[in-house]
Amino acid sequence: MFEKLLNLEPKRREEIINAALKEFAAKGFDDASTNVIAKEAGISKSLMFHYVNNKKDFFLFLYEYCLEIIKKEYFYLVDLSEKDIFERLRQTYMLKVKVLKKYPWIFDFTKVVVFTDSEAVKNELDERRKNLDEYSLLNFYGDIDISKFRENLDVEKSKQLIYWAIGGYANQILEEMRSDENYKADYEKIGIEFNGYLNELRKSFYK
Amino acid sequence: MFEKLLNLEPKRREEIINAALKEFAAKGFDDASTNVIAKEAGISKSLMFHYVNNKKDFFLFLYEYCLEIIKKEYFYLVDLSEKDIFERLRQTYMLKVKVLKKYPWIFDFTKVVVFTDSEAVKNELDERRKNLDEYSLLNFYGDIDISKFRENLDVEKSKQLIYWAIGGYANQILEEMRSDENYKADYEKIGIEFNGYLNELRKSFYK
DNA sequence: ACAAAATTGACCTATTAGGTTAATGAAATT
DNA sequence: AATTTCATTAACCTAATAGGTCAATTTTGT
Numbered sequence: 001m002f003e004k005l006l007n008l009e010p011k012r013r014e015e016i017i018n019a020a021l022k023e024f025a026a027k028g029f030d031d032a033s034t035n036v037i038a039k040e041a042g043i044s045k046s047l048m049f050h051y052v053n054n055k056k057d058f059f060l061f062l063y064e065y066c067l068e069i070i071k072k073e074y075f076y077l078v079d080l081s082e083k084d085i086f087e088r089l090r091q092t093y094m095l096k097v098k099v100l101k102k103y104p105w106i107f108d109f110t111k112v113v114v115f116t117d118s119e120a121v122k123n124e125l126d127e128r129r130k131n132l133d134e135y136s137l138l139n140f141y142g143d144i145d146i147s148k149f150r151e152n153l154d155v156e157k158s159k160q161l162i163y164w165a166i167g168g169y170a171n172q173i174l175e176e177m178r179s180d181e182n183y184k185a186d187y188e189k190i191g192i193e194f195n196g197y198l199n200e201l202r203k204s205f206y207k
Numbered sequence: 208m209f210e211k212l213l214n215l216e217p218k219r220r221e222e223i224i225n226a227a228l229k230e231f232a233a234k235g236f237d238d239a240s241t242n243v244i245a246k247e248a249g250i251s252k253s254l255m256f257h258y259v260n261n262k263k264d265f266f267l268f269l270y271e272y273c274l275e276i277i278k279k280e281y282f283y284l285v286d287l288s289e290k291d292i293f294e295r296l297r298q299t300y301m302l303k304v305k306v307l308k309k310y311p312w313i314f315d316f317t318k319v320v321v322f323t324d325s326e327a328v329k330n331e332l333d334e335r336r337k338n339l340d341e342y343s344l345l346n347f348y349g350d351i352d353i354s355k356f357r358e359n360l361d362v363e364k365s366k367q368l369i370y371w372a373i374g375g376y377a378n379q380i381l382e383e384m385r386s387d388e389n390y391k392a393d394y395e396k397i398g399i400e401f402n403g404y405l406n407e408l409r410k411s412f413y414k
Numbered sequence: 415a416c417a418a419a420a421t422t423g424a425c426c427t428a429t430t431a432g433g434t435t436a437a438t439g440a441a442a443t444t
Numbered sequence: 445a446a447t448t449t450c451a452t453t454a455a456c457c458t459a460a461t462a463g464g465t466c467a468a469t470t471t472t473g474t
Contacts (some may be wrong), residue, residue: 031238034463044422049464150410157407161372168371200364203357204411241432251453256433 002061005051016041016051018103020062025108029059029118060124063113066106073099083145085159086198089166090191092140097173097190104178148206158205169197209268212258223248223258225310227269232315236266236325267331270320273313274335280306290352292366293405296373297398299347304380304397311385355413365412376404 005013019041023032034055038045052058074095082088099106113125141163146155173190177183212220226248230239241262245252259265281302289295306313320332348370353362380397384390 027234027238031234033461035461045463046423046465047421050421055463152410154403154407157404158411161375161404161407161411164375165368165372168368168374196361197364197368200361200368203359204365240430242430252432253434253454254452257452262432 001057002052005061008051014102016043016048017062017065018105020058021066021103021105021109024059024062025105025112028112028116029056029121032059056121056124059121060128062109063125063128066103066110069099069103069106070110078140080140080143083143084148085141085144085162086202088141088144089162090194090198093166093170093194094187094191096170097187100174100177101183104174150205150207153205162201162205165201166197169194208264209259212268215258221309223250223255224269224272225312227265228273228310228312228316231266231269232312232319235319235323236263236328239266263328263331266328267335269316270332270335273310273317276306276310276313277317285347287347287350290350291355292348292351292369293409295348295351296369297401297405300373300377300401301394301398303377304394307381307384308390311381357412357414360412369408369412372408373404376401 005016008016016037020032020037022040023037026032032055034048035045038048041048052061074092077095078088078092082091096107114129116122116125141159144159146159149155149158212223215223223244227244229247230244233239239262241255242252245255248255259268281299284302285295285299289298303314321336323329323332348366351366353366356362356365
């Protein structure tokens, strides 16, 4: 059904997909405009509808497409045998950055999908959402080693604070990536900076 | 110009203002719909236009109105003589929660105003924005006491992490407030929980 | 030179945009 | 009780935009 879109040369395809993800993520299904998507993708609306037959199917296609990507380039690659919270964070966020470099709106899009209540797509989404459950269940951050935390700390609170703090750093990176059109994601540099922050947290929360 | 709106009984006025703040915050000036605002406020569109003469003036009015509130109920109330970072955070965020209880979208709205590039309101906003500069300059978190931090820490990084972490907690409170229609903001309870998190940070980052 | 594929401008109908107007319903004044 | 005033709305206006189609053109491969 979407072979035409999928057979495009990768760069082109990603431009179109990213334009759609951005618009849908920003405005939700109902308020997103196919005109805006086409313009952002740099093609005519007619050509877009040559690739995607209609708005609703496009939206649903994107959802499945994104789930596949998130699974293959994120979920499946996390090494769950690593029990150190900071190592786990390092791993997951570096993977996340890599995915976001290619698809800057992918996580916002899936978030919008989760919270959408648009009548037009609600039913179709409900069927598809089941697939996600198994993955949200396997919590990335549940099974970690708490033996290294300082003994006077409330570990649950501390973990939460650490996630929030790192989430803040990730958001900053994300904003940089989005504001710079040709942001050259220097993973090594990001990795070093990230390590800097993780080290502060290690010094603070570990004995 | 907006006496009619301002002379309404407070509850009613706030309903209308909050409906508008929510819609403008969510969609920006251009994409926000006056129909949606009226519906969310629970009044007819005609009545709304009886209060506010037009969309643009309403938007600009809201901006000034919000700045006033933020100044009077937030900026001016912060005790800048308190130099302990955690006390300062406690103070500012408790004030923020109080403001957000009354106007749950006020900070999102001002954020949208800052980043809007709508031709329709750009020029008018530019004039008004100057007023804000003086306040953004006086940085709430610049002048704090760093002597109590553990000596092996990079204080700048640590401060940043603390802000991110507390920002995460604040977002959680905010989401609770918004999801619960009749959220009874129990400041005492929030204060206690907040203190819990601040204490973990104190134990971690202070010697 | 020609067939096939890629691409677009012009167009269709339905809906929504911001906003006005005349009429109604309720309160206040005489 | 009659009348003036204020609060409130339904119906309506025009312009723009929505999703989507289609015939025509441009580009590509042979």
